[in-house]
Amino acid sequence: MASEGQIAANHRNARKSTGPRSGAGKKRASRNAYRHGLTLSITSSAAYAKQLDRLVREIAGNTEDPILLERARAIAQAELELARVRRVKVALIERASAFGELDPPQAFSSVTQIIRLLNAIDRGRVPSFPEPVDSSATMPSQEPDRSAEAIRRVLPELRKLDRYERRAAAQRERAVLELSDRIKYGDNP
Amino acid sequence: MRRNELTLLPKLPLLITEAADEFDALRDAFEQEIKPRGIIEHMYVHDISSIVWEILRLRRCKVVIINSAFRSALQDLLKQVLRQPGQYEHHVEGEAQILAQSWFTDQEAKKQVSEILSGFDLDESAIEAEAITRSSSDLEVLDRMLTSLESRRNKALGCVAEYRANLAQQLRDSADRIIDAKGVLRLEDAASERSTAA
Numbered sequence: 001m002a003s004e005g006q007i008a009a010n011h012r013n014a015r016k017s018t019g020p021r022s023g024a025g026k027k028r029a030s031r032n033a034y035r036h037g038l039t040l041s042i043t044s045s046a047a048y049a050k051q052l053d054r055l056v057r058e059i060a061g062n063t064e065d066p067i068l069l070e071r072a073r074a075i076a077q078a079e080l081e082l083a084r085v086r087r088v089k090v091a092l093i094e095r096a097s098a099f100g101e102l103d104p105p106q107a108f109s110s111v112t113q114i115i116r117l118l119n120a121i122d123r124g125r126v127p128s129f130p131e132p133v134d135s136s137a138t139m140p141s142q143e144p145d146r147s148a149e150a151i152r153r154v155l156p157e158l159r160k161l162d163r164y165e166r167r168a169a170a171q172r173e174r175a176v177l178e179l180s181d182r183i184k185y186g187d188n189p
Numbered sequence: 190m191r192r193n194e195l196t197l198l199p200k201l202p203l204l205i206t207e208a209a210d211e212f213d214a215l216r217d218a219f220e221q222e223i224k225p226r227g228i229i230e231h232m233y234v235h236d237i238s239s240i241v242w243e244i245l246r247l248r249r250c251k252v253v254i255i256n257s258a259f260r261s262a263l264q265d266l267l268k269q270v271l272r273q274p275g276q277y278e279h280h281v282e283g284e285a286q287i288l289a290q291s292w293f294t295d296q297e298a299k300k301q302v303s304e305i306l307s308g309f310d311l312d313e314s315a316i317e318a319e320a321i322t323r324s325s326s327d328l329e330v331l332d333r334m335l336t337s338l339e340s341r342r343n344k345a346l347g348c349v350a351e352y353r354a355n356l357a358q359q360l361r362d363s364a365d366r367i368i369d370a371k372g373v374l375r376l377e378d379a380a381s382e383r384s385t386a387a
Contacts, residue, residue, distance in 0.1 A: 086201060
């Protein structure tokens, strides 16, 4: 167990961790949820809700026990969440395979480049815009090299998704154990 | 029954270059081995198959990453071994580039490279080592992901066993309860009843 001193140090350190500070960091962090949308609730889609209900009924059988139904629902939710993470993984790889990267090419990679361009305009020079890099041109044309290169390019994203996947799997295992306990002990767990 | 359960479970999304029938064959092989009963066990088998499929995908990727680093690895290695004392790398860059390019298609060039490398007690494994070193950051991430997947596969296999053991225990308990509640005549009871009557 942590001592009071350690707890105080943790609080002090936590206050320092206030997320990204630079403009670029904040912008990047603000787009995290848009990239895969995994923070959205699974029941927010009607198709998911229907599939969820069918799976719950299959797991729980004909029971009307609300606790058993709730536990079956937790299993089904985790199962669908796992499927969703897997779909996102494949979609990211396919996107990287098609376009060479996840983000569209940027004309300027830093603020310094923009400032240089504005300075050039101020001095009355006609600025030359850098040609956007076509990432898909650097992708291998043959399989399986192309898919492998696509996976390599989205490795950081896949690694993040791995965390979501492990969490969903752990939730499902916990729910299965709870369901087994409910069936085993009935109303007296 | 099995088909019904499989339609209820979400399908594993595959890359467009992956064959659905190959995944089905893999899952069928696991089903033959594990013989799942009920939706929960089917769920675990589906999970195990999906994890193994992904492991195979990442392993293929690892091989391709190393292979694709081969040319630049060979070029760098050749630059190092071709350089004479007093020369810089750019002096031998052209020769290294041509040899590295030809190595993949020309047997003569391959032989020449082997001879150059053997002059330094090196062989083709030195090229592979250089290729692995160049891709080490990607390979490290892939290895972590593979370790995580393998651990989840083992856990899922353990979960099937645990779930089955729980189910078996429940069935035994239920059977005991039925026997106790209905006062089913036990063999020893029947024997004692017979002796009393006699």
